[in-house]
Amino acid sequence: MALKYAVLATLLDGEASGYDLAKRFDISVSNVWHALPQQIYAELGALEKLGLVTGKVVVQESRPNKRLYSLNDSGRAALVEWVAGESRPSAVKDEALVRCFAADLVDPSKLMPGFEVRREHARNKLNHYLEVQRSFLKGRTEEEYVRSARRVGPYLALKRGLIFEQENLAWIDWVLEILRQRAEAGAGARPSAS
């Protein structure tokens, strides 16, 4: 359901091909809703059948032809109707938490490499978000921005992803620190799950 509206909302930024949309999803929408190109192509087809987007073929030389979609009045109306509704509660969904849960089965030092990799991922994602943030603010403070910008929605959403990744990183560092301490303290001791 959400993908449908994520696609509609992304078309607010102007008409796009499936390929274009897949890119937008990668760059600026990934924080809001993640989707693979295959899903996007399928969704655009479905949305056109529903009459919520309008597609037209653009013939190109020296490039494959493409299908450009734009949000039409029905689509905009559907989005307006949906946007004020209630969202289902969100939660962290993360394999790493399951691994944590069983962490005490093994020597703490065994877990550290996995978390180091994770830290890298988190840092990269955070840096990406920070860049997107800079491109929103363009030197203004956040306060100025949310007071004066015509469109704030995308920024509000970005901010959630930013905070999430910051806290994720902080948590990973905290976990690594505890694992390090325990690896030292328990060197030689047998791990136990009881």
Next chain:
Amino acid sequence: MALKYAVLATLLDGEASGYDLAKRFDISVSNVWHALPQQIYAELGALEKLGLVTGKVVVQESRPNKRLYSLNDSGRAALVEWVAGESRPSAVKDEALVRCFAADLVDPSKLMPGFEVRREHARNKLNHYLEVQRSFLKGRTEEEYVRSARRVGPYLALKRGLIFEQENLAWIDWVLEILRQRAEAGAGARPSAS
């Protein structure tokens, strides 16, 4: 995949029926991995076929009979082998962010009720986590706990959920404040998506 190990890890706390596990998932594992009873029953069946858990029927009077499952050596070994692996990167996955993205289509005041409801949910969940935290710490500080407790994994995982919900709540409050300001400032003005 993760559900499989979530079930195995939950059985570290002792043998349980599907019904018991469903409860544990609701109370203390929900933060780590969410699953409905139907999934748990199915997974337990699959795990028994794989020989990773051992089930036995317990006959009861004045209660339906039940099937008690316990983690066996194969299951424990599978968990040990899995636990040090790499987890796929996590991300927020939240309808509300999609709604945010399209927020500027409508009057800010229209969005507030949805976010108020959400704030309630977040507060309840946070309170639940705080209670679980108290039952872990039992008066000790966090520092003491992670230094001295035999088993820290579940606490590390809980902490992530706790932080997530705290930040979620803070973000919701921030969004509501911005919506309120904009509703005032733009009273009478026409909303625009450009």
Next chain:
DNA sequence: ATAACCATGTAACGAGTTACATGATTCC
């Protein structure tokens, strides 16, 4: 030359959600 980009999908599979089904017992 080789990689990355443009451009669009299909097919199979796995995971998660919703709806439905049953029935005794104990708590309020």
Next chain:
DNA sequence: GGAATCATGTAACTCGTTACATGGTTAT
């Protein structure tokens, strides 16, 4: 008398992921 608890599932469906398929063009 009605709700909640114990106890276990099946069936249909939606959503997301992985693998596969194609083929020209531009940048290094």
